[in-house]
Amino acid sequence: MNALSRRRFLKITGTTVGAAAAGGAALKASQILTQPRSGSKGIQKIPTYCDICFWKCGAIAYLKDGRLWKVEGNPEDPLSRGRLCPRGTGGVGAHYDPDRLKAPLLRMTKRGNEEWVEVTWDQAFDYIADRMQKIKKKYGPESVALFSHGIGGNFFKHTLKAFGTPNIAAPSFAQCRGPRDAGFRLTFGEDVSSPERTDIKNAECLVLIGSHLGENMHNSQVQEFAQAVENGATIIVVDPRFSIAASKAKYYLPIKPGTDLALILAWMNVIVKEGLYDQEYVQKYGFGFEQFATSITEYTPEWAYPETGIQPEIIRKTAREMARYKPATLVHPGRHVTWYGDDTQRSRAIALLNALLGSWGRKGGFYYPVGMDVPSYPYPAYPKTVKEKVDNPAKKYPFAHEAITTGIREATITEQPYPIKGWFVYATNLIQALPNEQETIKAIQNLDLMVVIDVIPSEIAGWADVVLPESVYLERYDDLNVEWFREPFVALRQPAVESPNDQKPNWWMAKKLAEKLGLGQYYPWNDIEEYFDVRLKSAGLSLSELKKKGIIKGAQQPIYFDEGIPADFSTPSGKIEFYSVQLAKAGFDPVPKYKRPAGGPPGYFRLLFGRAPVHSFGRTQSNRILSDMMDENEIWVNKKAATRLGVKSGDYVRLKNQDGVVSNKIKVKATERIRPDCVYMVHGFGHTSKMLKHAYMKGASDSQLITRYETDPLMGGTGMNVNFVTIVWEEA
Amino acid sequence: MARYGMVIDTTKCVGCMDCVVACKTENGTPEGFNRDWINYVVSGEFPTLNMEIRSERCNHCDNPPCVDSCPTGASHVHDVGKVVLVDDKLCIGCKACIAACPYDARYIHPEGYADKCTFCIHRVEQGLDPACVSVCPTRCMYFGDLDDPNSQVSKLLNSRKNHTLIPDAGTKPRVYYLT
Ligand code: SF4
Numbered sequence: 034m035n036a037l038s039r040r041r042f043l044k045i046t047g048t049t050v051g052a053a054a055a056g057g058a059a060l061k062a063s064q065i066l067t068q069p070r071s072g073s074k075g076i077q078k079i080p081t082y083c084d085i086c087f088w089k090c091g092a093i094a095y096l097k098d099g100r101l102w103k104v105e106g107n108p109e110d111p112l113s114r115g116r117l118c119p120r121g122t123g124g125v126g127a128h129y130d131p132d133r134l135k136a137p138l139l140r141m142t143k144r145g146n147e148e149w150v151e152v153t154w155d156q157a158f159d160y161i162a163d164r165m166q167k168i169k170k171k172y173g174p175e176s177v178a179l180f181s182h183g184i185g186g187n188f189f190k191h192t193l194k195a196f197g198t199p200n201i202a203a204p205s206f207a208q209c210r211g212p213r214d215a216g217f218r219l220t221f222g223e224d225v226s227s228p229e230r231t232d233i234k235n236a237e238c239l240v241l242i243g244s245h246l247g248e249n250m251h252n253s254q255v256q257e258f259a260q261a262v263e264n265g266a267t268i269i270v271v272d273p274r275f276s277i278a279a280s281k282a283k284y285y286l287p288i289k290p291g292t293d294l295a296l297i298l299a300w301m302n303v304i305v306k307e308g309l310y311d312q313e314y315v316q317k318y319g320f321g322f323e324q325f326a327t328s329i330t331e332y333t334p335e336w337a338y339p340e341t342g343i344q345p346e347i348i349r350k351t352a353r354e355m356a357r358y359k360p361a362t363l364v365h366p367g368r369h370v371t372w373y374g375d376d377t378q379r380s381r382a383i384a385l386l387n388a389l390l391g392s393w394g395r396k397g398g399f400y401y402p403v404g405m406d407v408p409s410y411p412y413p414a415y416p417k418t419v420k421e422k423v424d425n426p427a428k429k430y431p432f433a434h435e436a437i438t439t440g441i442r443e444a445t446i447t448e449q450p451y452p453i454k455g456w457f458v459y460a461t462n463l464i465q466a467l468p469n470e471q472e473t474i475k476a477i478q479n480l481d482l483m484v485v486i487d488v489i490p491s492e493i494a495g496w497a498d499v500v501l502p503e504s505v506y507l508e509r510y511d512d513l514n515v516e517w518f519r520e521p522f523v524a525l526r527q528p529a530v531e532s533p534n535d536q537k538p539n540w541w542m543a544k545k546l547a548e549k550l551g552l553g554q555y556y557p558w559n560d561i562e563e564y565f566d567v568r569l570k571s572a573g574l575s576l577s578e579l580k581k582k583g584i585i586k587g588a589q590q591p592i593y594f595d596e597g598i599p600a601d602f603s604t605p606s607g608k609i610e611f612y613s614v615q616l617a618k619a620g621f622d623p624v625p626k627y628k629r630p631a632g633g634p635p636g637y638f639r640l641l642f643g644r645a646p647v648h649s650f651g652r653t654q655s656n657r658i659l660s661d662m663m664d665e666n667e668i669w670v671n672k673k674a675a676t677r678l679g680v681k682s683g684d685y686v687r688l689k690n691q692d693g694v695v696s697n698k699i700k701v702k703a704t705e706r707i708r709p710d711c712v713y714m715v716h717g718f719g720h721t722s723k724m725l726k727h728a729y730m731k732g733a734s735d736s737q738l739i740t741r742y743e744t745d746p747l748m749g750g751t752g753m754n755v756n757f758v759t760i761v762w763e764e765a
Numbered sequence: 766m767a768r769y770g771m772v773i774d775t776t777k778c779v780g781c782m783d784c785v786v787a788c789k790t791e792n793g794t795p796e797g798f799n800r801d802w803i804n805y806v807v808s809g810e811f812p813t814l815n816m817e818i819r820s821e822r823c824n825h826c827d828n829p830p831c832v833d834s835c836p837t838g839a840s841h842v843h844d845v846g847k848v849v850l851v852d853d854k855l856c857i858g859c860k861a862c863i864a865a866c867p868y869d870a871r872y873i874h875p876e877g878y879a880d881k882c883t884f885c886i887h888r889v890e891q892g893l894d895p896a897c898v899s900v901c902p903t904r905c906m907y908f909g910d911l912d913d914p915n916s917q918v919s920k921l922l923n924s925r926k927n928h929t930l931i932p933d934a935g936t937k938p939r940v941y942y943l944t
Pocket residue numbers: 083084085086087088089090113116117118119120121122250251252253
């Protein structure tokens with residue numbers, strides 16, 4: 034039954050579900066009863082790895098009389114060292130979340146209306162496969178794209194590659210860490226990667242530039258940050274907001290937003306001028322140092338002062354502190370760095386500062402991560418794609434080394450270089466993840482097929498034609514995590530409990546879909562355990578051991594130059610590129626140059642956003658345990674500015690941006706902890722998906738106000754800290 | 766006989782609330798309530814600021830006003846570790862203890878009894894740390910016998926500057942904060 038019409042689906046199932054019914058009645062998490070594992074009594078412990086963010090910490094799920102009780106860290110796991118972060122600890126709430134998706138849904142009326150009919154899995158796959166084949170016939174297989182975040186997307190990637198599309202992207206590149214990785218590649222020839230290769234625990238001086246560790250809870254990073262604090266490391270924090278990390282700092286530099294590059298250039302100016310850099314290291318490994326040194330002579334602390342608001346003597350003092358502890362000085366490259374559109378050059382400046390301090394490849398700086406050799410599954414080769422990827426036509430962004438989500442979106446709107454007619458969206462809420470939601474919605478209008486695969490009904494699910502409900506990580510197997518970290522290890526995610534309704538694991542869905550598409554040969558295994566077995570055996574490892582322990586570690590290996598890592602740099606010169614010929618050739622500044630960011634209209638605040646320790650993006654607001662920790666976000670306003678505006682903590686206001694977009698209502702936090710020229714909120718709130726009943730309209734969404742973005746000309750990242758807002762009163 | 770207490774290093778705490786989440790799952794605290802919480806105490810003016818971050822809970826006071834005020838004997842000092850506990854079967858939900866506690870450490874459980882932190886005595890009796898202590902990603906919390914001069918908690922209190930909360934209330938709290 035390939036050509037099922039929507040009407041026919043209605044006939045078959047007979048049940049229609051409106052937005053209100055899709056999630057069931059508003060039950061308390063404690064009232065949801067899931068099936069206990071058959072006949073089990075007492076405590077059971079099942080090792081797995083976490084999926085509340087994408088750090089993949091090793092965890093142990095505890096069952097009490099067959100019901101999920103709690104999740105703890107796996108003491109064997111190098112990432113969590115036996116302690117999960119608050120979100121991971123609250124992971125139980127994902128299983129019990131009454132708002133989670135329960136059955137495959139097919140859209141009944143206009144896209145975005147959230148009116149659905151529940152269908153069987155078979156019907157859902159028939160519908161999807163039929164549409165995919167039609168798109169393939171008319172436009173070619175490349176016209177189906179996949180947006181995916183996290184390891185759970187691996188099998189859908191496989192199915193879509195087998196289908197013949199090269200268009201697969203994750204927002205973690207162009208909306209997050211892309212500029213950082215591009216900047217470091219241009220300099221050292223390598224990424225910072227994830228988990229970051231930052232040797233925080235051994236740093237004697239740690240510099241955080243807008244990086245809010247402790248609020249961003251990437252577990253290993255925060256654990257090591259606390260170790261650095263305990264060891265008495267000199268902490269220097271640069272942030273317009275007095276962050277948690279700032280409260281631990283010896284030097285807090287309350288920088289004017291958007292001027293970080295000016296400060297970094299001035300730091301380098303001092304370090305070079307005073308001869309404080311690691312001269313031996315620079316001479317041995319550096320390329321183009323002389324040109325670099327000349328290029329930064331103009332950037333004195335006195336020059337930087339009016340730009341950044343940081344006193345010249347503080348710039349000098351902190352530069353000298355950094356030099357004093359070199360090479361164990363780590364200038365952290367950050368993670369979410371898509372701020373102003375010049376982010377690759379800023380990240381490159383951070384890379385260069387680290388290079389001056391000799392921290393790359395050294396203890397207390399950046400180590401060389403190690404991993405285990407677990408071969409991938411010997412699948413048949415993917416079909417050759419005829420057309421190039423659409424996201425970066427003619428290499429418009431020459432230093433993009435991953436696909437650009439917003440590039441796919443643009444191609445979907447413009448149909449250039451060719452039309453994109455199908456979207457698969459796995460576990461990423463594109464409405465909140467990409468800037469300018471109107472563009473996303475516009476692109477969706479051009480689609481013949483829009484499939485969302487997720488655990489919760491986020492905003493993007495509301496725009497889908499078909500929604501596929503995924504089992505939460507505690508209920509499913511996932512791909513092996515072959516991690517590159519301080520020590521090599523492989524980790525298994527395995528089910529601890531059954532899914533409460535008709536949710537399915539992603540591997541099962543991806544395999545079933547491939548079979549419907551006639552691509553069964555790409556799944557030569559029947560069950561995912563067979564897949565694990567083949568891969569693990571080829572690495573000389575055993576599945577039964579991995580199931581028992583959750584983690585198998587390899588032998589410790591060297592991670593620093595001093596331990597024997599060869600100082601090879603995969604740059605064109607084979608050295609650390611202080612001066613970049615490839616940038617010059619491509620028409621960019623070979624050494625970063627500062628350009629003052631544009632300001633906002635008078636009376637407006639720059640809108641900044643970040644993370645809270647108890648939430649992961651917009652994915653956890655309906656988790657009842659985590660929502661009990663933080664149920665809504667607040668708008669941080671400098672106390673004096675708030676007084677001037679006549680608002681106080683606890684008042685509800687709305688924010689209006691420079692383009693007249695007005696936010697949902699949000700509570701004011703009038704605080705000394707932020708500059709008076711900007712406001713700040715935690716990302717991921719202000720949900721408008723009606724199916725997310727608990728989180729619906731709680732707090733405001735920064736993404737909604739991010740109507741403007743500055744595209745990084747080097748790699749296509751979208752700088753999002755370029756929006757400005759005023760505060761408008763909420764009528765009582 | 767032990768006298769359990771907790772020492773929390775505010776210089777390491779990042780206020781992440783993992784201790785709150787772990788308490789909730791360990792003890793099945795009902796939706797809408799928590800037995801511990803975080804207090805961010807900010808002083809100064811931007812940008813010259815100071816912030817003490819404190820994970821707070823029942824102080825298991827040596828001199829517990831909640832126990833004194835309880836008409837039924839439900840609130841009591843447990844013989845293991847002198848931990849202050851509530852016997853939910855004896856509790857009539859009269860809230861006298863809630864009024865007496867200067868730390869706002871108690872709430873009425875939806876099932877009608879006063880509830881609060883137990884120092885996870887069920888874990889401690891098995892040789893484990895309380896859930897909050899064992900989850901803390903910054904390892905800033907310590908638990909042990911304050912009467913044992915060789916315990917880690919005693920040593921920390923001897924070697925580091927510390928304070929308790931509202932000492933003037935005369936409750937003799939047993940949760941200490943290193944600064
Ligand atoms: S950092 Fe936290 S949410 Fe992310 S994987 Fe680890 S425990 Fe889970």
